[in-house]
Amino acid sequence: MRTGVWLIGARGSVAVTSMVGALAIRAGLTGPAGCVLETPALRDRIRPGIGDLVFGGHDITTVPLDKKAAQLAEAGVVPAALARAVQGELLALDQHVRPLPAAATQAETAQAIGADLHSFRRHHSLDRVVVVNVSSTEPLPPPHPAHAHLDALGPALTGPDPVLPPSSLAAYAALLAGCPYVDFTPSTGARMPALDALARAQGLPYAGHDGKTGETLVKSVLAPMFAQRNLTVRTWSGVNLLGGGDGANLARPGANAAKAASKQRVLSETLGYAPQGETRIDYLEDLGDFKTAWDLVTFEGFLGTGMRMEFTWHGCDSALAAPLILDLTRLTAAAHHAGRTGPLTELAFFFKDPLGEVPHGLADQWRSLCDLVTALTPGTTP
Amino acid sequence: MRTGVWLIGARGSVAVTSMVGALAIRAGLTGPAGCVLETPALRDRIRPGIGDLVFGGHDITTVPLDKKAAQLAEAGVVPAALARAVQGELLALDQHVRPLPAAATQAETAQAIGADLHSFRRHHSLDRVVVVNVSSTEPLPPPHPAHAHLDALGPALTGPDPVLPPSSLAAYAALLAGCPYVDFTPSTGARMPALDALARAQGLPYAGHDGKTGETLVKSVLAPMFAQRNLTVRTWSGVNLLGGGDGANLARPGANAAKAASKQRVLSETLGYAPQGETRIDYLEDLGDFKTAWDLVTFEGFLGTGMRMEFTWHGCDSALAAPLILDLTRLTAAAHHAGRTGPLTELAFFFKDPLGEVPHGLADQWRSLCDLVTALTPGTTP
Amino acid sequence: MRTGVWLIGARGSVAVTSMVGALAIRAGLTGPAGCVLETPALRDRIRPGIGDLVFGGHDITTVPLDKKAAQLAEAGVVPAALARAVQGELLALDQHVRPLPAAATQAETAQAIGADLHSFRRHHSLDRVVVVNVSSTEPLPPPHPAHAHLDALGPALTGPDPVLPPSSLAAYAALLAGCPYVDFTPSTGARMPALDALARAQGLPYAGHDGKTGETLVKSVLAPMFAQRNLTVRTWSGVNLLGGGDGANLARPGANAAKAASKQRVLSETLGYAPQGETRIDYLEDLGDFKTAWDLVTFEGFLGTGMRMEFTWHGCDSALAAPLILDLTRLTAAAHHAGRTGPLTELAFFFKDPLGEVPHGLADQWRSLCDLVTALTPGTTP
Amino acid sequence: MRTGVWLIGARGSVAVTSMVGALAIRAGLTGPAGCVLETPALRDRIRPGIGDLVFGGHDITTVPLDKKAAQLAEAGVVPAALARAVQGELLALDQHVRPLPAAATQAETAQAIGADLHSFRRHHSLDRVVVVNVSSTEPLPPPHPAHAHLDALGPALTGPDPVLPPSSLAAYAALLAGCPYVDFTPSTGARMPALDALARAQGLPYAGHDGKTGETLVKSVLAPMFAQRNLTVRTWSGVNLLGGGDGANLARPGANAAKAASKQRVLSETLGYAPQGETRIDYLEDLGDFKTAWDLVTFEGFLGTGMRMEFTWHGCDSALAAPLILDLTRLTAAAHHAGRTGPLTELAFFFKDPLGEVPHGLADQWRSLCDLVTALTPGTTP
Ligand SMILES: NC(=O)c1ccc[n+]([C@@H]2O[C@H](COP(=O)([O-])OP(=O)(O)OC[C@H]3O[C@@H](n4cnc5c(N)ncnc54)[C@H](O)[C@@H]3O)[C@@H](O)[C@H]2O)c1
Ligand SMILES: NC(=O)c1ccc[n+]([C@@H]2O[C@H](COP(=O)([O-])OP(=O)(O)OC[C@H]3O[C@@H](n4cnc5c(N)ncnc54)[C@H](O)[C@@H]3O)[C@@H](O)[C@H]2O)c1
Ligand SMILES: NC(=O)c1ccc[n+]([C@@H]2O[C@H](COP(=O)([O-])OP(=O)(O)OC[C@H]3O[C@@H](n4cnc5c(N)ncnc54)[C@H](O)[C@@H]3O)[C@@H](O)[C@H]2O)c1
Ligand SMILES: NC(=O)c1ccc[n+]([C@@H]2O[C@H](COP(=O)([O-])OP(=O)(O)OC[C@H]3O[C@@H](n4cnc5c(N)ncnc54)[C@H](O)[C@@H]3O)[C@@H](O)[C@H]2O)c1
Ligand code: NA
Ligand code: NA
Structure with missing residues (x-):
């Protein structure tokens, strides 16, 4: 079950820390500390595993991944030895991190994003690609009537003015391309009626918001x-x-x-x-x-x-966030595989501002997560 | 359902704070902050209520309750106004706090303790009396073979040498007199096979150990x-x-x-x-x-x-402990009423060193407590 | 050497705490904890003593002093017993706390303030009156050309528009009336060239700014x-x-x-x-x-x-500030007595934002204070 | 003014951090942060400078200096780049760190220590050698009458039983060899009448005790x-x-x-x-x-x-201590040069348990240090 992780903000701290970590864990150089799905209670339950994840993404900067990894090592976020050990693989990954498309209309930009997602999936023969937003937090967008209606959204995006903030445009493009969407940031992402409708129409799950790390x-x-x-x-x-x-x-x-x-x-x-x-x-x-x-x-x-x-x-924020990116991708992929659509409210454990009417106490969220894992585990009767 | 609370250490800080509080709450002078059974989730479920509790106890000091209350007010543990408001009632209570009996043998001491319990129950026409140990923590007692066998314990207590530490002697006397026993201290209390056997033989529940307050x-x-x-x-x-x-x-x-x-x-x-x-x-x-x-x-x-x-x-340790004394008495009385015998492991929520093989995380303990409350609530199907 | 303390903001927390304290210390009900001039190193050096201080002041509220003292006791700032013990004396003081004058022009208001100061001095036959600002912090005032020149200030104050913020008007009035001025707040107070010139012209010292208490x-x-x-x-x-x-x-x-x-x-x-x-x-x-x-x-x-x-x-901010009010009044009175004029830069020890080019480290400020005390101590050769 | 620093415990954390640092500062790879004699107030006053210091020492372990430096880099005490940059020089230093002599009697051991000191001085043509104890803290030694009298000490040391703890034996040997002695540890060191007498007899200063770093x-x-x-x-x-x-x-x-x-x-x-x-x-x-x-x-x-x-x-204790080792050596060498003998009480600034009846507040100690620097500065009139 080869799964793509397409990171919006792929050259940022959280993104690169999660790539370095996944590569190092896969190579047996370190253990999966911080990964929730690797606690004794949940270990070996969810497919894909960490080893099944394949990375790519968009960013607006061009700092090479290995250079960013070296900076993170300098800053004490990742051990220098690990950053060096995975340097070659990071360089290989680098070609899969593409500049964020920017076309004349948001509709065209979305199409270009979708094209990148398709080509990534094809190139690696992936079963599915999960799009995860770890780009810079954006301000609250101005309201727009098309946010409320999927019917209105498509046409609105063909106009010259931006209708969606970048995080929502990414969500739109992802869902349109058949990819589940996870928002690790406080940005708007899929949180509007039109995008919820799109997710349901496409039979796709989505998750968020704002990783809970400190x-x-x-x-x-x-x-x-x-x-x-x-x-x-x-x-x-x-x-x-x-x-x-x-x-x-x-x-x-x-x-x-x-x-x-x-x-x-x-x-x-x-x-x-x-x-x-x-x-x-x-x-x-x-x-x-x-x-x-x-x-x-x-x-x-x-x-x-x-x-x-x-x-x-x-x-260390990035070290706390990165393993959760691996967890969230795996859980969202498994949920997609199991046919879940709409908001994955059982992932509240991971978020400061979770979707849905859910408990905010960690213990209740933990139970909810454990129940989800059980429901998603093949061959168990929930 | 009038219920006696017999406090071992009735002139200490925790004991007097719980008395002042129960009197003040009953008089409508303050609310039940800190009382777990008064949270929205558990309110109005357990009988007896706070208003049904009647206080008495043993101590080795003779400081009057109202003087101790004044000291606690001075120290900022209870508001001075409340201590003054319940002064009269405290004075009335004072006669029900008896000097700890001390006879030639522990068997005779236990009998004297039992006699005090009986007379307290009779005097106030109580449905039952819960004995709660809030006396000074005692050192670990030397081991004794009679701790392991109820058959051996009775005879051993008739000898001239002490066999049980004070907390266990109190537990023994309480159980013999038909009273459930709660230990809020880290002392041994009912924690020995002979006393567990006695509780089961008498059809009585017991609880402990060491209130968890900070x-x-x-x-x-x-x-x-x-x-x-x-x-x-x-x-x-x-x-x-x-x-x-x-x-x-x-x-x-x-x-x-x-x-x-x-x-x-x-x-x-x-x-x-x-x-x-x-x-x-x-x-x-x-x-x-x-x-x-x-x-x-x-x-x-x-x-x-x-x-x-x-x-x-x-x-403030006493302010954190006192409301739990009210909760524990109510829960233990209700459990007794419902026919529970042996260790009340579902009360782990209240204790640092809970009885039985129970979870030590608070969230799991909370669930266990909620389940117990449901089981004890008349007219609900657990 | 009877010395008046005229408090601007005399019904506030700092003011009333210092009054309660001075009365209680004088009555032997408590010691001078927190008073810098009562440390072993500086004790019995500065006249006036705490017992020589006589209180009065201005405020814009009319809450009686004893009521404010009761509130402070409730809040744990002063012991309830002390507040009760000095209640009578506080009531007597209350008549010496006058409503802040407010006339048609600031010149007239200053005159009215001066009249209150004169009548206070006369009434109590005081050797001198120190005016201490402990009123609410005010915003930075808009600049005005008259702030820079004493010659321009007098005339400007006769106009209909306010030229000085309240703290500076109080300083102006105090200096004009022959009273040294201390500003315990971060407000402007005497900190403008025109008022510095006035202080020097009048042969008066002044001190500030912003008590350093935490x-x-x-x-x-x-x-x-x-x-x-x-x-x-x-x-x-x-x-x-x-x-x-x-x-x-x-x-x-x-x-x-x-x-x-x-x-x-x-x-x-x-x-x-x-x-x-x-x-x-x-x-x-x-x-x-x-x-x-x-x-x-x-x-x-x-x-x-x-x-x-x-x-x-x-x-507790007021408890930290109040004894410093006593110290500052005593030191400023002694400095006035010794003929000091202009900014008392040696009082930097007491202030967050001290006057003059002075050291900001406490140890150097302490030395500077000790030197001042020596210089002001009659009969010692500095 | 080439000055030797002979470190007792030369392979320990403090010692090696101070060597790495001195070498790196000398090479211009880093600045003198943490060195008190390099603050603006004291800079360029004391000879020898950091660049004039030459290292050697005794230890009981044989871990090579460069290996210890690598461990310190791993632990985040010194930057890895600096440790690598001075590796060659550390290896050169390694031959000057000798195993601690251990002979049949303490008198002979002292002589062997002295011989190492002489040969170190000769080898490097040093003006003087300061012995600095940075070895493991030792327990309080049992009392011995010879501790009180220099006359008794010499003969006592010729016996088979140890009379002095290691730190005092090092001090004895140092003083006998004409070297000032500094104790950075809480051990006894020169703190006994017999050794004080020896220091005075030899015209040597000594300093201590227990570096004040946190x-x-x-x-x-x-x-x-x-x-x-x-x-x-x-x-x-x-x-x-x-x-x-x-x-x-x-x-x-x-x-x-x-x-x-x-x-x-x-x-x-x-x-x-x-x-x-x-x-x-x-x-x-x-x-x-x-x-x-x-x-x-x-x-x-x-x-x-x-x-x-x-x-x-x-x-980081070693990072806090190491620069003080450089300061103390420089100050003690300068004091020796200036003819000071006996305890250097003006160095209290550096110690938790300073010698003599000195102030324990840091500000007073700082002044005392500044005065000493002035007194030791050639060509200034104190
Ligand atoms: N680290 C945590 O503990 C944590 C917790 C909760 C949320 N988050 C969120 O995760 C996000 C990433 O955090 P980080 O520390 O990695 O930040 P970062 O600044 O290191 O990385 C953000 C990356 O996003 C890129 N970017 C900016 N705008 C973009 C766009 N429109 N499209 C694509 N890429 C874009 C940037 O160039 C940068 O490389 C932030 O929004 C943060 O608030 C982090
Ligand atoms: N306050 C808390 O938060 C907390 C938490 C956990 C456990 N506890 C335990 O509760 C107990 C009471 O605490 P406290 O603060 O009220 O102590 P306390 O010292 O104020 O009161 C103890 C009372 O017990 C009496 N006493 C001593 N030996 C006795 C005996 N053999 N028989 C009868 N009375 C005896 C003493 O005279 C005293 O009046 C302690 O054992 C404490 O460790 C308290
Ligand atoms: N407490 C401390 O530790 C501390 C430290 C530094 C500075 N200060 C300053 O001391 C001042 C007093 O603090 P407080 O806690 O007593 O405040 P407070 O609010 O209790 O008292 C201020 C008093 O000033 C009165 N007042 C307001 N404007 C006035 C005016 N124009 N003329 C006369 N009176 C006026 C108010 O009515 C009030 O009674 C504040 O400016 C504060 O910033 C206090
Ligand atoms: N680091 C600080 O902040 C600080 C502050 C005050 C005092 N100190 C004292 O400095 C000393 C050194 O601290 P460290 O962290 O470097 O310790 P460390 O354990 O790293 O080093 C001590 C060294 O002394 C050696 N040694 C032990 N006994 C010896 C002996 N008899 N003769 C010669 N060498 C001997 C050890 O082999 C070791 O290499 C300790 O006594 C410590 O208490 C340190
Ligand atoms: Na803290
Ligand atoms: Na802290």
Whole structure:
């Protein structure tokens, strides 16, 4: 079951870390730490395996993959020895990372994207290709009536003005080309009625949004703890200090606001109310790919007694995200194979801003994921 | 369904905080924050309610309850206004807190304890009395052959030498008198084959051990998160700085060791391996009933990248423990009413060192608790 | 040497905490913790003593002092017993806190303020009155040519439009009335050439700006440590979470920006360069007068090795500020007595944004303060 | 002014990091970050310069210097590129690191050590050799009467039983051979009357003890801040989690106790009283050369209001220590050149447990150091 992973933003940190990792794991140079489908509970259940994944993608920069890998090694994101060991294979991959097409109309651009996907599938004789968006977070797009109706969308795209933001155009092109779509970013992606309709019409699943890799992950286990213990959270404030390409981009107010909002949602969803406080994101170039998040929680217990908790999370964002890209591709491919269409709400475990009316506590999301894996495992009765 | 709560250690911080709280809640002066059975998910399910609880107990000190309440108010554990508001009722309760009996043999002491329980039940016309140990943590007792056999235990207790530590003698006396037994401390309590046999012979349930109120609670949600994300925890070290009566006692090496061990167990149980590191407990008189715990976790992600997390927990131990005493009494009484005997393993949610082969992750424990509540709820089909 | 303390903002948290404290210390109910002039090194050197201070002031609210004190007690800023003990004296003080005058022109308002100062001095037969600004932080005022020239200022104030922000008008009125002026806030106060000229013309000293009570205090000892050890600070980021009246006001963007800037200045001044990073101030009503600040410092050592430090400061702002009000009044009165005029640059120890070209490291500021105390101590040869 | 640095423990982390660094700085490959004598305030004052230092030493292991350097690079202590760049020079240095002599009596061992020192000086035509102890911390030695009298010491050393611990034997041998001695460890070294007498008799200076590189450094600026602000420190507790060779050694109870005690001394010396609390040292192999220290400080301000501060220090111990080795050698050599004999108390800035009755606050120590530099600077009038 050879499966293509087509990465939008294929020359970025998350993308290249996931490629280096998949190659190194396949070569037996390292283990699958961080890959959820390789935990004892889920191991050997989902086809395709890591070894069945074939990489390609689009990007707007032309930095070669091996050079990016060397930068990641320099920054401590991937071990220098691994980056060197897979350098040859990365160079081979490089030809499958194409410049993002840009035509006169969005309809034509979508067609060009689709053509790249078809040729990638043909070239590697792949069973299917999953398109995964790991490109820079984009600002919220202006609303457009065609977002709501698939019938209106096609014609609208033939006009001279952009109707869809890049992430949604990628989703549109992917679905049109018969490829499931995963959005690891907070961008809009497939999240509009017209694209949901397209996915269903094409019999394709899609997943998202915004990979959950740090502070929000921790929140998704702590907030249920406070709720189950009937401890009222009065304030929950956080600050995220991060560098790297993602940080630079998030420093732009539009992108930042989208991300910060999706980071507080887990609280109101799991607590049943919104405590005071906000999550800040600050860009500090010097921190590179490592992020430091600090959260303060003040809460009230028996008879109103005030208490507090704080935590500091110091994680390497790309190293946390990359294995999830492998997991998400495998799960989405298996879901497609099993005939699932529409939003894969059981993948909420992976996302800060999951699709559908789903639980936001990690434990419930874990159960939901385990149930999905069971449902997708050939030869088991769910 | 009037239910007695007989507290061993009834003049201590946890005991008096739970009394003040129950009286204040009953009088409508405050809400049931911190009470697990009052979360939206579990509210109005379990009989007895908080208003059905009647307090009494044993202690070895004679500090009046209202004086202890005033000290707790001074220390910021309970609001001064509440302590004053329930002062009269506390004084009334004071006569039901008896000096711990101490006779020539442990058999006679047990009988005297039983007599106090009977007279308490009769005096208040109670449906049942739950005995809850909240007295000072005791050192591990020396082993004795009679711990293993109920047949041997009775005769052994008639000798001049102590055979059981105080917590186990209390459990013995309670079970003999037909009372379920809950141990909120890390002491031995009912945890020996002879007492398990006695509980089953008497048709009584029992529960324990060691209320989970702070650092271990946090561990029980964070450790599963690392496991589910396949992030290898390399080290997990903690330090607990605490004052108060419990702190003073834990500063004694024997008690301390017992507690520290039970605090790391959650890691190996949920991770499947034991990371490097230890949990320290240090006594700082000046901190009073407020405890500060700090934990450092170092972990390894994709391709071996090292990352870290630390948290500080600043909680009021008695305020965290007291509502759980109300919950545990209610649940144990309801389980008794429903005919449950032996260890109540579904109460693992409340304990650092739960009875039985049970999950140590909080989310699984929560589910188990919810299932128990459903099973105990009259008129629902579990 | 009876000295008046005329507080602008006399019904605020800092003001009332300093009044309660001075009364309680005088009555022997508590010690002078937090008062710098009462450390062993400086004790019994400066006249007036705490017992020589007499309070009065202006405010725009009419909340009675004893009610404010009760609120501060409720919030844990002052002990309830002390607030009760000095209630009577506070009520007596209340009549000396007058509504802030507001006339048709700023010249007339200044005259009315001066009249209040004269009548206060006369009423209590005071040797001198020190005016201390502890009112809400105001936004940066628009520039005006009269700020630069004393000659131009008088006439400009007779016009219908405001020329000075409230803090500077208070400084103007104070200096005109022969009173030294201290600004504990980040507002403009006496910081303009025209007012400096007025102070010198009147033979009066003045001091400021912005009391240093928390995060900046810590920075002023840590930054010199990094500098002396030749460790390059790469980033220094902070977040301040605070409630209270001051917090509510600082949440307004204008005031916030002024304060945040003055909080980073200590870094460039002591390190010799400005590391990346910013200081954020967030308002969280629920935190009340207690503030939590968190700072992350990343630095580089030998051969470029990266390291990091973080700290959390959890302080009660009013309790930290109030004793400094007593110190500043005493020092400014003694300086006036000794004939000092113009900016008291030796008081940099107390301020985030000190006047003059002074060291920003706390240790150097401490030495400078000790030298001043020696110079002001009667009968010692400096 | 060519100066030898003879390192006891020359194959350890601190030693090799300082060699790699000195070679790299000399080659212009990196700057002198972390070197106190290279701060703007002290630059170009002290001869010898870094470029004048020549390395040699004793050790009991035979791991080659370049191999140790490679390990340090692997562990992130020194950049891999630098370790490679100086590999050749390290190999050349390797022949000057000799096995620690061990003869039948300590007198003979001392003579053998002295012979190595002489031959090192001759071989390189050095003006002088400074012996610096950076070997593993040793337990407190049993007392011996000869420690108190130089007259008794010589004869005692000719016996079969050891009279001096290794660090003191090294000091004895160094002084006898005319070499100043610096102890960077908490071991006894020259700290006994007999060795002080020997230093004076030989006209030699000596320095120590226990390099101040992390938590204690921070304490030495924070504690004076609390003192100067008259804030009463109630508790100060710390935990140090460290790996590496030093950590492994400190995990042995004897060594640990010595170090922990020297870490709390700064508090009582700067505060004037000893707050509650202790400093713990725990060994966590996995942390390698990076150490994490966490400290909690609770303090009391105006009117008794309780507040708190905590900090986490995450430093690379060897990278913090190595530049100080260069500074200490240079300063001690210059002091020797200037005719100083006996304890160099002005070097307290560098040590956790400084010699003499000296201030323990860093700011005062800094001044003292600056004064010493001025005194040692040729052609300046102190
Ligand atoms: N790393 C994490 O933990 C994490 C978690 C959640 C979400 N994300 C999201 O993942 C995305 C990638 O993060 P990253 O750290 O790899 O960022 P990055 O800046 O390193 O990489 C983004 C890449 O996208 C490319 N790109 C930009 N616009 C594009 C377009 N229109 N089409 C194709 N490529 C385009 C850029 O050239 C760049 O190579 C971001 O949106 C980020 O917010 C990351
Ligand atoms: N507060 C928490 O968060 C928490 C969590 C887990 C376990 N616990 C355990 O709960 C227990 C009570 O804690 P606390 O803070 O109330 O302590 P405490 O010291 O305030 O109270 C203990 C009481 O037990 C009494 N006592 C001692 N020996 C006795 C005996 N043999 N029989 C009867 N009474 C006796 C003491 O006189 C005292 O009044 C401790 O064992 C503690 O370890 C508390
Ligand atoms: N507490 C600290 O640690 C600290 C440190 C540095 C600076 N400050 C500054 O001290 C000031 C007081 O802080 P607070 O916590 O007491 O604030 P607060 O809000 O409790 O008190 C401010 C008082 O000023 C009054 N006021 C407002 N405008 C006025 C005016 N024009 N004239 C007279 N009174 C006026 C208000 O009515 C209020 O009573 C603030 O500017 C704050 O930024 C405080
Ligand atoms: N790194 C710091 O920040 C710091 C701070 C203060 C003190 N120190 C002290 O510096 C010393 C060195 O630290 P490290 O991290 O380099 O330790 P390390 O374990 O890496 O090196 C110690 C070296 O000393 C050698 N050695 C042991 N006994 C010896 C003896 N009798 N004679 C000669 N050599 C001997 C060992 O073989 C080893 O090579 C320790 O005592 C440590 O406590 C270090
Ligand atoms: Na912290
Ligand atoms: Na922290």
